[in-house]
Amino acid sequence: MITGRLCIGFPPIQTLQPTESLLRGDLNNAIGFSFSGCNHETLPIMILQVDEPYGNRRRLIILRRCTLMEVANLVIVDDTSPAIKYDSSWRLYNNEGATLGQTGGALYNTLHGTKSHTKFTFTYNGTLGSLFVVGTTRTGSPSSWNCTVDKKSIPNFQPKEPANHFKMCGTTASPGVKGNHTLQFEVNPLGGEQIFFDYILYTPEPESGPEDLVFDSNNTQLQYSQHWVSTSLGHVTSTAGEKLEFDFKGYSLTWFGFLEGNAAGNASATYSLDGVDPITFIVDTNKQSALTDLVFFQTPTLDLANHHLEVVFQGSSDGIPLSLNRIVVQNDTFGIRLTPTPLNTIGSRMGATLSTTSATHGEPIATSSVNSETPKPALSTTSGIHGESTPSKPTPSVNIQTHKPALNSNSGIIAGIIIGLVAVSICTAILIRRRMRRRINDSRPEPFQHTPTAVEQQSSIRRPRKWAERTTFIFRSNLGSSTETASGPPNRRRPPRLLLHQDSGVRVPQPDEESEIIEVPPTYGSLEGK
Known part of the structure; x- marks a missing residue:
């Protein structure tokens, strides 16, 4: 050997x-x-x-x-990883994708925060010394935290301004001691201030378990064509047709770029995976200036296997270059679900797909307890991974939110809504029509039928109740002499008096005004009886 x-x-x-x-x-x-x-x-x-x-x-x-672990620069461990063991008082905050100062949104749009004196621990297999704890500072004022690895202190850093992706503690000391190590991050917020933790960076051991891997722009696995230029922030090209190729093993990939200067305009480029048709993405600088850690595109979820990426710069009439700060390969297994982001311009947040997140961005919204194993949403990571002990250069995560809508699913939903509305309309029309018919039938007079009988039986003769009640109501309404309402017939009514026609010509006395008159046919005696 x-x-x-x-x-x-x-x-x-x-x-x-x-x-x-x-x-x-x-x-x-x-x-x-x-x-x-x-x-x-x-x-x-x-x-x-x-x-x-x-x-x-x-x-x-x-x-x-x-191996991938040997050539990757660092591993990123998100705050939602179950490998991080939180003490009490930590809370998980979702929907943290907005920029802060000039820095991009939180990694995977999640943070863990606390206002109490507490800590967490993380055991990893890597190189002692190549380690950073990264978080968010909202005030820029000094806070109290302390980091130890294997009970030995490592340097702490204090913020100067509000920022995401701030390196709270860490070291690049090398050579280090390889093997299993335990990080402890202890916080003691001052004056009720809240401290937010985002992710951990460390150099892994070869053949470590699957993790999200970081390949910075100087990594030898990235194959540039001729006209790429190295800068302090990464690699850039302004020449149309320039390519970058990258072979990786994983199930997804995120490209992080940056913007420099005050130039306004846009540029276009394409990416393709494993030789399939290229997808166009746009870099728009009109609303951004001197920002890093911008998500230019996020690939769809693939099989966990070897893949080939090819990126081709299409050019820019405004002189905007294509840039690369780092590539992050998603290679871990604890529930990440990423939203692919081609096509849209930079400036909108990537779609987060945490199973529990739906809040509108603003101040952090606590959504679950600390030990929940929550799937990660779409990516947004830090720039300047190998930077100095001061905060990394402002790096807003200008994420491309360009996942294509599920057309079949949306069409089915729309069709279902339309069918439901039509069905409701038809049912409503049928009910209205039936009600109108019922009203018409109720108001139609029923024919009076009478069979002559003896006088003794005349007192039992009555008209149908429904017609009698309605006739009385209509009659009295027209006269305006009644206080009854349309709720129905009067509660009390005097019995009607009969006017009988007899061959004697003698009539019964005249009824009073409140009595109803019901006329019946006269009764005649038999001629034979005279």
């Missing part, structure tokens, strides 16, 4: 000329051989093949193998 510095993203094999000891077949003396590569660390590599003698020499064919 020999050792060397490794990288991937280049041709898979490299031919090396061996030393004299290798010519004699003494491979043990090859230890210490190295070539330039990935993470500035010397790593073991395997000799895959020793060719047959070439003259008096042999060639070594060596495969350069680096």
Whole structure:
């Protein structure tokens, strides 16, 4: 075995000329051989093949193998990760995607905050010393917090202005001690001030478990075409047709760029995954100036596998360049659901898909207790991961919210609403029509039918009640002499008196004004009886 510095993203094999000891077949003396590569660390590599003698020499064919963890710059652990163990008094705040000062929204739009003296712990497998705790400061005034790793203090930093993505404590000391370590973050807010924690950054050990991985713009896995320029904030290009290619393993990817200067306008570019049709995204600087940590696009969720990204700059008539600060690969497994963001211009928030979030942004809104394992919403991470101990340069997360609507789902909803409205209208019309018919039938007079009977039976003769009641009501309403209302017939009524026609010609006395008169046919005696 020999050792060397490794990288991937280049041709898979490299031919090396061996030393004299290798010519004699003494491979043990090859230890210490190295070539330039990935993470500035010397790593073991395997000799895959020793060719047959070439003259008096042999060639070594060596495969350069680096895992994703070995070539990623840092790992991001969000505040919603179940690996973080919170004490009491911490609260989870959702919908934290808005900028603060000149810095972008919180990572995945979530924060944990507290106004009490409390702490959390986090155990990780990484390099002691390469670690940052990142949070949000809303006042810019000094606060009290303390960070320790394995019970040893690491530097704390104090804010100068309100900001997201502020490095509250951490160190880049190297070389460090690899292995399992425990971070403790203790806070003691002053004067009722609330302290917010966002995420942790650390350098992982090779072959660590799946995490969200950060690849800064200088990472050797990123393959730039000719006319990209390195700046203090990342890489930029102003030449149309310039490309960037990146091979990664994960299920999603986020591109973070930045804006510089006061130029106003827009630029366009495309990205494609695994050779499928490219998707256009727009960089619009009209409402932004000198900002970093801007989400230019978020890919859809893919299979957890190896993928190939290609980004092509389409140019800008306004001279706006395409920039890259970092790429974050989503590679963890505890419930993240991302909203893809192509097409829309920068300036709107990415759609967050936390299962419990729906609040309108403003002041932080507590939505759950600290130990809930809440899925992460869409991404918004920090710039300047390798910055100094002072706060990283303002980095608003100008997130592209461009997830395409689910047309089939929306069409079904609209059709269902229309059908429901039509059904309600039809039912209403039927009920109204039936009610009108009933009113008409009730007001229609019923024919009077009478069969002559003996006088003794005349007192029992009555008209149908419904018609009699309605006739009385209408008659009295027209006269205006009654105080009755349309609620129905009078409660009390004198019985009607009968006017009988007899062959004697004698009539019964005249009725009073309050009596009803019901006329019946006269009764006649039999001619034979005379």
